Amino acid sequence: MIFEITSTLVKELREKTGAGMMSCKKALQETDGNFEEAIKTLRQKGLASADKKSSRKAIEGIINSYIHTGRKIGVLLELNCETDFVARREEFKELANNLAMQIAASPQVIYISFEEIPKEIFELEKEIELNKEDLKSKPSDIKEKITLGRVEKTLKALSLLNQQFIRNPNITVDELIKEQIALFGENIKIKRFIRYTLGDE
Structure with missing residues (x-):
């Protein structure tokens, strides 16, 4: 049948x-x-x-605001998708809110992705690591390998996409976005965000 x-x-x-x-x-x-x-x-x-x-244009979407309990931290986030149909969906709005909550809970995060981090910051971190006492006696090739590993770990802590998702620590924010791309059948991109903390200059 x-x-x-x-x-x-x-x-x-x-x-x-x-x-x-x-x-x-x-x-x-x-x-x-x-x-x-x-x-x-x-x-x-x-x-x-x-x-x-992920290479497709995503120019629709929403701007989402989130105010954390206590009203001392606020986040504005622009989340893009390909069509207004997806932008209007409750699941898309929920994703934007979850991402804004993630940003509020991650004060160390400054960039969206690891690739966005300026080269000068990478070079500065590399110089700091290379001059650490525990590396001075290492052979140059081992020293370089350890240094790059440490720098990558430090800089990934600044990247939103590399964070463990607060509502499911088994996945990263990047994996969460990919799951949503699969769900909606459209490209989804975090365009920009800003975090406000009471008293910050």
Whole structure:
């Protein structure tokens, strides 16, 4: 018996996942109409293509504000996606709020990604590490390797995408974004953010 894929079911899956109508229909056909399995199928396919989508233009989206309990820390965040359809979804708004909470909870974070960190900061950290006492007696190649490892660790602490996600420490913020790209079927990018702390200059 072939399960009949109704337009209502396809529409419901699209609303749940944000994936295209044809992708939803195909996923339901592949899973004999099993709604939960169809979501998993779309998610797996999306994860596999998330990196491809990351080069696509994302100029829609929202600006989200978050004020932390006690009203002494506030965050403004611009989160971009490809279409207004995704920008209006509650799940997208929830993602923006979770990211703003992450920024509020991570006072050391200054940059969105590791790649954004200026070269001069990298060079400064490298010089600091190279001159540490515990490295002075090491061979130059070992010294270089240890230094680069330490610098990378230090600088990743400044990058939002490299942080463990506060609501699920098993994944990084970067992995969270990729999961959402898979869910929505669109590129998602953190465009910019600013953190306000009461009393800061």
